[in-house]
Amino acid sequence: MVNYIWLGMILMGVVTAAWNGQIEVVTKAALEGAQTAVTTAFSLIAIMAFWLGIMKIAEEAGLVRVLAFLVRPLIRLLFPSVPRDHPAVGAIVMNLSANMLGLGNAATPMGLIAMNELQKLNSRPDTASEAMCTFLALNTACITVIPSTIIGIRAFYGSADPAMVVGTTLFATTCGMAAAILADQFFRRLYRLRGGGLC
Amino acid sequence: MLEAVSTVSKWAIPVFLALVLVIGTLRRVEVFESFVAGAEQGFGLAVKIIPFLVAMIVAISIFRASGAMDILVTVVSPVFNLIGAPAEVLPHAVMRPLSGGAALGIASELIKEHGPDSLIGILVSTMQGSTDTTFYILTLYFGSVGIRKYRYAIASGLTADLTTLFASIFIVTLLYAHLS
Numbered sequence: 001m002v003n004y005i006w007l008g009m010i011l012m013g014v015v016t017a018a019w020n021g022q023i024e025v026v027t028k029a030a031l032e033g034a035q036t037a038v039t040t041a042f043s044l045i046a047i048m049a050f051w052l053g054i055m056k057i058a059e060e061a062g063l064v065r066v067l068a069f070l071v072r073p074l075i076r077l078l079f080p081s082v083p084r085d086h087p088a089v090g091a092i093v094m095n096l097s098a099n100m101l102g103l104g105n106a107a108t109p110m111g112l113i114a115m116n117e118l119q120k121l122n123s124r125p126d127t128a129s130e131a132m133c134t135f136l137a138l139n140t141a142c143i144t145v146i147p148s149t150i151i152g153i154r155a156f157y158g159s160a161d162p163a164m165v166v167g168t169t170l171f172a173t174t175c176g177m178a179a180a181i182l183a184d185q186f187f188r189r190l191y192r193l194r195g196g197g198l199c
Numbered sequence: 200m201l202e203a204v205s206t207v208s209k210w211a212i213p214v215f216l217a218l219v220l221v222i223g224t225l226r227r228v229e230v231f232e233s234f235v236a237g238a239e240q241g242f243g244l245a246v247k248i249i250p251f252l253v254a255m256i257v258a259i260s261i262f263r264a265s266g267a268m269d270i271l272v273t274v275v276s277p278v279f280n281l282i283g284a285p286a287e288v289l290p291h292a293v294m295r296p297l298s299g300g301a302a303l304g305i306a307s308e309l310i311k312e313h314g315p316d317s318l319i320g321i322l323v324s325t326m327q328g329s330t331d332t333t334f335y336i337l338t339l340y341f342g343s344v345g346i347r348k349y350r351y352a353i354a355s356g357l358t359a360d361l362t363t364l365f366a367s368i369f370i371v372t373l374l375y376a377h378l379s
Contacts, residue, residue, distance in 0.1 A: 056237025147328025
């Protein structure tokens with residue numbers, strides 16, 4: 001899919017440029033684009049180093065574990081099929097807390113551990129369980145408190161207030177997470193009605 | 200509303216920063232050493248995304264410079280005007296669920312072209328910050344345990360994605376429409 005979109009953008013660009021009789025802009029745009037990409041990536045070193053430093057402190061101070069404790073009741077509500085003290089609960093909680101803190105790197109390994117634990121509770125190993133679907137829905141639409149990467153890019157391109165998008169992001173991700181929970185509950189019931197065997 | 204959102208934006212980072220440092224110190228974390236240890240990974244991470252950014256920014260700048268972007272904007276503008284969003288963000292909305300690095304490339308290019316504090320700049324920043332790479336996560340997570348039948352996971356993931364997208368457009372156009 002990504003392949004076709006990428007191919008499509010470049011081919012359409014080349015064809016349009018040829019049609020407009022200005023094929024030389026393609027080469028220029030390609031070289032300038034590559035240059036922009038590298039300078040942008042280097043500008044990200046600053047913000048990434050800063051946030052990874054802060055996140056490391058948060059991690060070592062056990063802040064992730066505190067958050068985990070706070071969201072535990074919600075987890076019990078959303079994952080009724082997972083036993084209370086199953087190791088999956090811990091991994092799910094850690095993964096979602098890391099997501100909320102914008103700790104993408106910490107979230108992925110935790111998410112893979114959670115999937116592994118959920119798979120042990122799964123009666124059909126090639127089919128996603130209800131708990132897995134819920135977990136994935138929450139994972140793709142989790143509340144984000146600090147979108148640090150984009151703040152870094154905004155700062156690099158001279159924004160007067162790079163962090164001004166924190167509020168709008170919080171609003172959008174809250175809506176998204178609510179929708180994820182509702183959609184998950186809805187589809188779960190729908191699939192139960194259809195007998196669960198249909199995919 | 201604008202005031203509430205901008206107050207949250209202004210305070211979130213300083214408060215979070217101070218809170219982490221105070222709690223860290225109370226929990227006897229060597230805050231300076233931990234910070235340095237964490238920050239060390241920043242360089243590697245930024246370098247790792249260079250190939251994604253090069254691929255995507257090259258494609259989108261060819262797309263723009265050739266005039267193809269103008270054609271796309273003319274074609275999809277009527278639809279986007281219905282919801283009040285600028286059509287320039289369409290490539291980002293399409294790419295976001297597929298590849299995080301690629302979407303970041305598109306977002307950077309739009310921010311560079313239109314300015315970070317323009318309506319397009321703020322909107323694409325919010326979209327980049329709030330939606331996730333749904334297909335990538337589904338493939339990675341299900342793939343890691345050998346699940347082949349995803350059942351309704353894609354449906355609920357995409358529902359959530361679309362909601363986040365429309366919520367981003369809604370809140371940004373509501374608050375910052377005067378910038379366009």
